Amino acid sequence: MSNVYGTLFKISTFGESHGPAIGVVIDGCPAGLTVDESFIQLELDRRKPGQSKITTQRKEDDTFKILSGMFEGKTTGTPIALVIENQDQRSKDYSHIAEAFRPSHADYTYEAKYGNRDYRGGGRSSARETAARVAAGAIAKLLLKKHNIEINAFVSQVGEIVAPHYTTLDLSKTEDNIVRCPDAATAQTMIDFIDQVRLDRDTVGGVVTCVIKNTPVGLGEPVFDKLHAELGKAMLGINAVKGFEYGSGFEGVRLRGSQHNDEFYNDGTRIRTKTNFSGGIQGGISNGEDIYFNVAFKPVATIMQDQPSVDKHGNETTVSGKGRHDPCVVPRAVPIVEAMAALVLADFLMRDKAGKL
């Protein structure tokens, strides 16, 4: 199994949802970067459960401890190990999922592949693992800030409710509401809808849109490691993600070349494009325009309803919905999307630097 991500800015996450701790080792962060630990905490708080009425009501204080790689407030270039203890490891009754496979979860495939599986709360397949990514992503963000690169994700769709195009929005308002949609009216509709879904003991899917501003021209590599290919892999590696598109995406299919091509012009300081169907990336390499992409999340698989299923012996059984779960994952997915984007950008920044004569 590989749990390592990145080429030069490399992370290795570990931990199960109900083991002693989860965490991450960041290997490759340049030395001399000032790390504000409160910023990491802030990012973790954006992801943590229990933050609003439309997220799971589980309470977890995702407080972390840095074990290495820092000295006098700055990175040393050595691996940064960061650990988040699991507070709630009490031996709850997990018998209902120890044997039975929850529909559309990873229970069955893990069991089939590995044989020995920590079923408690999903174990390694739990989205709890993403806290480690958010912490690592926070450090990547600090590195990107030195290059003026800004990453802003937001909720652009919940069920059938779709927000306006990002270019019409003020992305600084994303944190103004609990669903993390910068358009106040759409946000309210989304919140009301998620609340209704929750009352229905059901769940619903959504889309997170991510916008990256001020990327220098030249990030990404042209064949297999195209900037958008790596962003795609990073996003598709997040739990519950079903699709990724950038720039014109699936809609672009319907256009003609004469409509879709982005005309170059010189704005007096640099070469730019008049439109941006390319999504800031041409031939796999950033062109200096906004990078933007959409990430589709399926409805959360855990619903508060009884569902027929099969147990590990192949017998029919019923899986009951228990515990407190998110009716819609996208509000909490926003910082995860940003974190993974930050890790991709940081890695390509370093790779680009390495490739200069």
Next chain:
Amino acid sequence: MSNVYGTLFKISTFGESHGPAIGVVIDGCPAGLTVDESFIQLELDRRKPGQSKITTQRKEDDTFKILSGMFEGKTTGTPIALVIENQDQRSKDYSHIAEAFRPSHADYTYEAKYGNRDYRGGGRSSARETAARVAAGAIAKLLLKKHNIEINAFVSQVGEIVAPHYTTLDLSKTEDNIVRCPDAATAQTMIDFIDQVRLDRDTVGGVVTCVIKNTPVGLGEPVFDKLHAELGKAMLGINAVKGFEYGSGFEGVRLRGSQHNDEFYNDGTRIRTKTNFSGGIQGGISNGEDIYFNVAFKPVATIMQDQPSVDKHGNETTVSGKGRHDPCVVPRAVPIVEAMAALVLADFLMRDKAGKL
């Protein structure tokens, strides 16, 4: 720059469209695999230009030569180097693109990143490079055939024209028409439309759907290297791709968990799911159901029209459409999608084998 793909079944492609040759080194193919060279040629022929009236009329015989890694018709476990000579390296007049940046091509970003660029015919960014992938993918397909795994891609959308869902189609009919859509009626509509677009000196986008049957349970790795994340990266690494979705994809966003969850049952021989919104992958690992995904291709950037642009000195200029180009890329993209899928599957097969105690 990285031009290497894969972890254990690893390929390294090389070559520019107008250099002496393109090719690929496959490093990691198991020894003892019988390689039918005519099958490789067949796959290359499905990708090659000039094959029908709706593809570019350029003529290239993509004949290949294997330089190493084979002995008495079988692989030896050593690197397989495969070279395709470029037949048409005449010193044509490329002055129109030596200086000017073609809209929505990689000209500008390559120039900015690398400084020294083989502009002739797109050089390294030309889709000609994908011939090397198709050749490597053919060998991966032969490996998969030993495991009974079948990969079938087809054109499911051109512009606004959409084929029926794959489950209603007979995928053995994909090669029956020049657009590679197994539904004859849809195919004819697509062909007529592409022909019209060509007459309009324009281009149009499309979608390739890929279906993988008989994948064993257990391929893929659960965190960053999820099976669909790697498939996504592989597809997004193909020229002109703007999006990837698997299973329910972007449409799944609109559903509720109670609609979307795939109920498990025991069919008497093994555990299966009644529906397949999961697209054959749960928690990043194959569950034995059909894997299926969509790949969105933008309209080809080269159009037979004059377009305003900027040259490398930042001055305004006009780029004229010249040469013979595809009005729609998807018919020729079908074997490329299959090839990349085969490479991903072959790699995960080997990784899964390695991980067994």
Next chain:
Amino acid sequence: MSNVYGTLFKISTFGESHGPAIGVVIDGCPAGLTVDESFIQLELDRRKPGQSKITTQRKEDDTFKILSGMFEGKTTGTPIALVIENQDQRSKDYSHIAEAFRPSHADYTYEAKYGNRDYRGGGRSSARETAARVAAGAIAKLLLKKHNIEINAFVSQVGEIVAPHYTTLDLSKTEDNIVRCPDAATAQTMIDFIDQVRLDRDTVGGVVTCVIKNTPVGLGEPVFDKLHAELGKAMLGINAVKGFEYGSGFEGVRLRGSQHNDEFYNDGTRIRTKTNFSGGIQGGISNGEDIYFNVAFKPVATIMQDQPSVDKHGNETTVSGKGRHDPCVVPRAVPIVEAMAALVLADFLMRDKAGKL
């Protein structure tokens, strides 16, 4: 900086000698392996300081905690994170090395490369980091035991004192004495000599020989990743190592081909060689004979004497020998050599399995 080792059985170590903790994440260990934690502790105890009069008198209880990757006593295939807290982080006076560069230590090069350096006790360059390797190696050893592979290292040289060739020794006696030389008489001479060196406030070098028995035929890869090349890298990556040789090694240079070639014969059950100058490896691949190699360790750089040096501002200064250090590193290096060898073998076992058709 890369702190990751291995291709499939991959470890990522972290931690500074005077930070909160050191540790390791093992990514890729197959699921289902029974892990006896007391065996890990046993291996750590063989490496820990303060174990005898000829090692440093510092006392550290290297007790570890496993944070992930285990369930009901067996590995789950997910990353195994193992942490060893540093007990002695008191704010000692390190001013003497905060500024000055200790001769033949990593102080100067780390400072030059990274700028920000945890100088306390050597920080990341401290051999304390090797405890993490020993812990990971213990798990690799458990994996190898399932394949009957045995790894035994011992001290074969201290200063000018050289033990007999391993083929004449009973390697089960290595732990019978504190210098870890299985020949009792040589061991006593070595111990007396190290004790004298210690009284002289000096240090001395030594050689560790490692013997690997029962390796299956076929491990290793033939070009860059030859089995001995990877063993060499693994050994040269241990602190204070200056050389590596396997089989006939540097002595083999003096022989003629007619003397050095290992004649094949059939012992009735399998093909073997009459002599073993090849050291169990031919063409980079194990041939089933004993693998054996030597690892040269320099005299410990920290001596209990004043030494002229330079500080970080380029000024002349004197570095005084302080604290309690090993007069000779090889007795404690034995388990480290074994651990790294185990990691290399485990990785190649997995790689070999992956490569089978």
Next chain:
Amino acid sequence: MSNVYGTLFKISTFGESHGPAIGVVIDGCPAGLTVDESFIQLELDRRKPGQSKITTQRKEDDTFKILSGMFEGKTTGTPIALVIENQDQRSKDYSHIAEAFRPSHADYTYEAKYGNRDYRGGGRSSARETAARVAAGAIAKLLLKKHNIEINAFVSQVGEIVAPHYTTLDLSKTEDNIVRCPDAATAQTMIDFIDQVRLDRDTVGGVVTCVIKNTPVGLGEPVFDKLHAELGKAMLGINAVKGFEYGSGFEGVRLRGSQHNDEFYNDGTRIRTKTNFSGGIQGGISNGEDIYFNVAFKPVATIMQDQPSVDKHGNETTVSGKGRHDPCVVPRAVPIVEAMAALVLADFLMRDKAGKL
């Protein structure tokens, strides 16, 4: 099987000694490097057979063709594919080695590992593969020259004949004689000795010493990827190598710390060491002093004598010495050692650049 070497300056070699061609793909060379093709040829000529009376009398013109990655005399940043055709693929009689395992060759282990093996002339295990490394190394050398880094290897030992320490030699004289030892008197003794060994239809081993001057402070990574660990792996990956030591090496074992420590001083311009037992590397990182190391080569396994052996069916047989082979490999190994050293340095240069904030 992995045939890829390097992290950022990455090479992938391919080819069997009697297949159509051997070659290499260099992936990661920075764009804009001027490549003098005659320099590559010069390096290949230093390695090629038939260059003097003490090397094999086989004649091969190792002429190469660059297939990609260059434009107008400079690298473009895309993969550089370089092919050397095998001129002598006539169907000679190889029946004597098709079935029988030559002693101390890779025949048996390849057969056991891979099952299907191109036995003609050693196939992939032939040292012919190293021509590809020399060509790639030549390009790495050109990159290093821009940083003023010089790599000079020479023959320092043949059998029992040992040259003086490198610090007493004029390394510009290495190419003055056919054995490549810069000390004229020692060189003559070596040549006479090798000639006698050849007449005896036997072979003998030797040592190549390599000296790297002007390395900037800071190359190498401190834990597993120490500069000398990677150099060690690179050297041990060369055919026939049995040992590697750097700086004081195996001799350093005998010294005391008070003798071995390299005292720092300030020469007025930078920090230096008075002695150089460290071999230019401290804590795995270059310190700006000369890097020097020794590489031990065993006697060539092919001797012009009959040797008892076993065939692939396990039956006793006799292997006869046939063909024209090197009586001693070290004169031709000099450029190979330099090439691999250049590849290691180029890679670390790029990695170091990437790691700067």
